[in-house]
Amino acid sequence: RMTFHKYHRMEDIHGYLDYLAQTYPQLVNITDIGRSLEGRPLKVIQIISGHPNAKRFWIDGGIHAREWITPATVTYILSELVENREAQDEYLKKIDFYILPIVNPDGYEYTHTNERLWRKNRRQGTTCTGTDLNRNWGFHWGGVGSSKEQCQQIYAGSGPFSEPETQAVSKFILANNAKMKAFVTFHSYGQYILYPWGYSKRVPQDYADLDRVGRAAAEAMRLTGGGAYTVGNSAQLLYPAAGASDDWAKGVAKIKYAYTIELRDKGKYGFLLPASNILPVGKESLAAVKAIASEIYKGK
Ligand code: 0X9
Numbered sequence: 001r002m003t004f005h006k007y008h009r010m011e012d013i014h015g016y017l018d019y020l021a022q023t024y025p026q027l028v029n030i031t032d033i034g035r036s037l038e039g040r041p042l043k044v045i046q047i048i049s050g051h052p053n054a055k056r057f058w059i060d061g062g063i064h065a066r067e068w069i070t071p072a073t074v075t076y077i078l079s080e081l082v083e084n085r086e087a088q089d090e091y092l093k094k095i096d097f098y099i100l101p102i103v104n105p106d107g108y109e110y111t112h113t114n115e116r117l118w119r120k121n122r123r124q125g126t127t128c129t130g131t132d133l134n135r136n137w138g139f140h141w142g143g144v145g146s147s148k149e150q151c152q153q154i155y156a157g158s159g160p161f162s163e164p165e166t167q168a169v170s171k172f173i174l175a176n177n178a179k180m181k182a183f184v185t186f187h188s189y190g191q192y193i194l195y196p197w198g199y200s201k202r203v204p205q206d207y208a209d210l211d212r213v214g215r216a217a218a219e220a221m222r223l224t225g226g227g228a229y230t231v232g233n234s235a236q237l238l239y240p241a242a243g244a245s246d247d248w249a250k251g252v253a254k255i256k257y258a259y260t261i262e263l264r265d266k267g268k269y270g271f272l273l274p275a276s277n278i279l280p281v282g283k284e285s286l287a288a289v290k291a292i293a294s295e296i297y298k299g300k
Pocket residue numbers: 064067134187188189194197198199234235238239240241242244245246247260262
């Protein structure tokens with residue numbers, strides 16, 4: 001019902017989520033948490049363990065339209081969690097997962113039909129189109145590394161949460177963040193595991209935990225035979241950028257383990273990563289998710 005040898009359109013991915021809900025009704029719930037600007041559904045798949053006091057784990061992909069490896073990777077992860085459940089470690093079956101494969105469906109579809117390297121959503125402005133959904137979150141909104149200029153790739157929008165996509169995701173997370181201990185948003189490319197803050201080179205007071213668990217995730221990725229991932233504070237390792245979802249998850253939703261994972265590669269193909277990478281990147285990313293999951297399962 002889902003294949004991993006090519007990049008799929010939104011309808012295929014959403015169709016697969018509906019198929020899982022029908023086939024595994026005791027395990028899987030699909031919630032339309034809202035609609036994109038152009039009216040496409042934002043579909044969250046909830047994989048509910050049934051374990052009392054289960055910790056919750058948020059995963060998303062596709063906030064940046066051109067980063068095609070991210071919806072594919074997230075779809076691979078959820079397919080393993082649902083359809084290959086018996087093969088998974090016990091602790092993994094005691095965590096509830098909330099997974100949104102495509103945060104920016106309008107942009108994602110636009111990269112298939114019009115412009116392969118489109119990044120933003122499809123907000124029509126007076127001079128240019130598109131808000132960068134990873135500069136639109138209501139925590140240090142409008143700060144360093146974001147722009148007030150519509151024509152920029154890092155345009156932060158007309159105000160915090162001006163876009164329906166970030167609004168829907170943030171509302172849903174705040175309504176479900178009791179016991180939510182991990183937040184992973186997938187991007188590409190560069191092979192980094194990044195933790196807050198992104199709005200400045202400061203680090204959270206518990207950054208040693210984020211660093212330790214990030215390193216465990218990177219090591220787990222390496223052991224799958226995958227790429228080498230570098231771990232660190234996002235403003236120091238990459239560049240400062242305010243208004244991103246990871247900072248909001250940590251600073252406002254108070255989710256302890258908040259990461260941005262920049263998937264393959266290191267620049268050879270960049271956003272145009274060949275589809276033959278979907279399975280290996282899916283496997284290394286599932287290994288990262290497991291490493292973080294095992295930590296939150298142990299934690300109080
Ligand atoms: O700039 C971004 O939004 C991310 N990199 S990308 O090349 N995929 O666009 C990095 C975001 C890192 N997190 C924060 N700066 N808070």
